[in-house]
Amino acid sequence: MKPTRTYLLLPLLLFVVVFTACKQEEEPQFHFEYFGLSQGRFVVYDVVEIEHDADVNQHDTTYYQMKTYWGEDYIDNEGREGREFIIYKRDSVHHDWALTDVWHGVYDGIRGELIEENVRRVKLVFAPTLSKEWDANAYNLEDPLECYYRELHKDTLLSGVTIDSTLVVEQAAYANLIDSVRMYETYAKHIGLVYKHYRDNHYQFGSDEVVKGRELYQTFVTAGWE
Numbered sequence: 001m002k003p004t005r006t007y008l009l010l011p012l013l014l015f016v017v018v019f020t021a022c023k024q025e026e027e028p029q030f031h032f033e034y035f036g037l038s039q040g041r042f043v044v045y046d047v048v049e050i051e052h053d054a055d056v057n058q059h060d061t062t063y064y065q066m067k068t069y070w071g072e073d074y075i076d077n078e079g080r081e082g083r084e085f086i087i088y089k090r091d092s093v094h095h096d097w098a099l100t101d102v103w104h105g106v107y108d109g110i111r112g113e114l115i116e117e118n119v120r121r122v123k124l125v126f127a128p129t130l131s132k133e134w135d136a137n138a139y140n141l142e143d144p145l146e147c148y149y150r151e152l153h154k155d156t157l158l159s160g161v162t163i164d165s166t167l168v169v170e171q172a173a174y175a176n177l178i179d180s181v182r183m184y185e186t187y188a189k190h191i192g193l194v195y196k197h198y199r200d201n202h203y204q205f206g207s208d209e210v211v212k213g214r215e216l217y218q219t220f221v222t223a224g225w226e
Helices: 005-026
Strands: 041-053 058-075 081-090 098-108 111-116 119-125 133-135 146-158 161-175 179-188 192-203 210-225
Touching: 041 192, 058 098, 058 210, 119 133, 146 179, 146 192
Parallel strands: none
Antiparallel strands: 041 058, 041 210, 058 081, 081 098, 098 111, 111 119, 133 146, 146 161, 161 179, 179 192, 192 210
16 A cells, blocks of 8 residues: 555655754854954944043043954964954044054853953843843953843934944943943944943032043944955
């Protein structure tokens, strides 16, 4: 007796289902592309920086542009493969870029790390989920900076440009009668950082005057390849 066509197809369908499920398990989506660590990628930002020091009656605001560029490969002192993160600044679009810093970026397992002035910071942890939490300063001597993802894979409008698929890393948010602290960063797929919000101000008790503090707002302008 010959087997029917239905019985012949059942093993084949079962194989396809099992193979597809295994393939999906073998290829998880970590979304490493949010870190933007690709050679030749540059990003330009408008930056506003404010320094407060009431002791010398100083409340200075500086406006400038910043350009970051992922450069050559390198091996760090732990033997990890990374990439140069080169920073340029200029006073305005009418001035030439001036090299100011060379930092380094690296993937360490599921962590995206940036070494800033020899200070190692964990910027992102993959795969991003709303339940992930980490200390950005876990590998340096600074005070703990507890981070978590507030938004995932959403479009963001910056400088009149809609940027596809961004995530927001919350770093600090608290306020009382003498402190006002708010820090978070927004990252976009295939670009990296597109917005940085940093405010760490300290007030005279019972007054709205900032006696000490620093603010920095870094906003995406454009990105490309060189």
